[in-house]
Structures are given as structure tokens and as C-alpha cells.
Amino acid sequence: MIEVRDIKKAYGQLEVLKGVDLSIDEKEVVSIVGKSGAGKSTLLHIMGALDKPDTGLVRLNNQDITGLSKKQIALLRNEQIGFIFQFHYLLPEFTALENVCIPGQIKKTPKGELLKKAKELLDYLGLSERLEHKPNQLSGGEQQRVAVARALINNPKVIFADEPSGNLDSTTSKELHDLIFDLRKDFGQTFVIVTHNEELASMSDRKLTMIDGRIVNE
Numbered sequence: 001m002i003e004v005r006d007i008k009k010a011y012g013q014l015e016v017l018k019g020v021d022l023s024i025d026e027k028e029v030v031s032i033v034g035k036s037g038a039g040k041s042t043l044l045h046i047m048g049a050l051d052k053p054d055t056g057l058v059r060l061n062n063q064d065i066t067g068l069s070k071k072q073i074a075l076l077r078n079e080q081i082g083f084i085f086q087f088h089y090l091l092p093e094f095t096a097l098e099n100v101c102i103p104g105q106i107k108k109t110p111k112g113e114l115l116k117k118a119k120e121l122l123d124y125l126g127l128s129e130r131l132e133h134k135p136n137q138l139s140g141g142e143q144q145r146v147a148v149a150r151a152l153i154n155n156p157k158v159i160f161a162d163e164p165s166g167n168l169d170s171t172t173s174k175e176l177h178d179l180i181f182d183l184r185k186d187f188g189q190t191f192v193i194v195t196h197n198e199e200l201a202s203m204s205d206r207k208l209t210m211i212d213g214r215i216v217n218e
Contacts, residue, residue: 001026001158001190002047007056009042016042017053018213026157029184029191031201034210040194041162043210047192048081048160049073061157078106082151082189086163088143090135090150096122096142097131100149107154114153121149124186125179141172148179158190159183165197177203 002024009017016039024030032040045051047058049065058066065076090099097118104114122131125145135143144164151159161180165173177200180191193200201207208215 001028001061002192003057003059004043004047005057007043007046007053007058009039009046009051009053016213017046020056020213020215022208022215024190024192026190027184027188028206029180029193029204030206030208031193031195031204032208032210032215033195033198033201038210039213040210044160044162044192044194048083049077050083078103079154080157082154082156082159084144084147084151084159084161084164086166088135088147090143090146092135095132095134096127096138096146096149099135099146100153103150104153109154118149118153121152122146125149139172140168141175144168144172144176145179148176148183152183152187152189155187156189158192161191161193161195163195164193165195165200173197174199 002022004020004022007017007020020043032043034040042051046053053066056066057064060076061080065073068076100118100122101114104117119131122128125148127142127145130138130142138146165176168176181203183189184191193204195201209217
């Protein structure tokens, strides 16, 4: 599903990734842990085509994504990748339903089909009574579940999550962690998760530790 070979990345004189090799199988849940500044989020962003490596290879679903054009990368992200971040990045002027539909609108999914899928996802996530609520009318956990539905709307192959429970209380974090594994079971997604949460990391199929720009153990 995902193959990373000898990925290096620097910002000016700061070497962030120093030769990372990694393979992730389809439907696997992999957590990446390590101290702040270890390179976890940079690696996640490169695997998710949000950033490009200086050198090395990234393959997603048997496609080399490192040499794609900006237009090709935008299409890849929209159709094959979902993102969940610590901060939900919901558009405040839009309802929960409208926020979920945005990636599908970019993909030009027919409106009726898109609305049906968005409502089904929000119902699956326990938000069927919150479709017309705007983000400021939702709790933190509800906002994160809207963000999860938005990540799923285009049936992506893989979900990249960067500290998905970092802004949630312990009870809501546990609910989100359980949800990730329910999603893997019910929708078949691969999950790659950067986290400081040891409970989530320990639940994963594999826990990778990064130190100083390298993966040092599993």
C-alpha cells in the first residue's frame, strides 16, 4: 500500500528526515511516535503528498508519487487520501453536512449521491441529529467526527492522521481511538497515525518510534 525508501528532507540547514525506509500494508493501522521535532509530521506530510522529499521514493498503491505534477498530486489527494488533523479545520460558515461534502464537490460527485453518502457517514458516526449544526454548535468530539466523515467521503485508500486526539479529553479520545479500528473493519482503510498518545499507539498493529529524523525501532 505505502512504500517509502531513503526519504530525506531538510529546511535550510535543518535536516528533518535523514533517510527513512518504511512499508505499510493495506488495511494496516500504524502509529508513529517520538518526541516533538523527531520528524513524525514531516514524514506523514510527505507520505500524504502534502510535501515533497528532497530525495528518495514514495509509492502509494503502487504509484510513484514523488514525480507527479501539482495537478496530479491534488487529484491524488482528493481521490485516494483522507486527512485527520489535531485541529479540525472545519469551515465555520458551513454546516456539518456541508463541511463533509466539500471533498466530494471538488471531485464533482453528483449532488444527490454526495448528500446521500455524507448523511450515511454522519449517521454512522452518531451525528444524524447534527447535520445542520455549524462547528461552533458542536463539541470538540463532534467536530472531530465531522472531520473524520469529511476524510472518508471520497472512499480514500489511506487515512493519514496527525495527533487526531490531541485536542480531546480522555473519554472522547478513547471513543475516537475505538472508532479508528471500527472504520478499518467496516470500510477497509489503511491508517497512518502520528500520535503522542500511548494508548492509541499500543492499540495499533505496529508502533514505529522516530528519533532525530530516523525510524529506530518497531
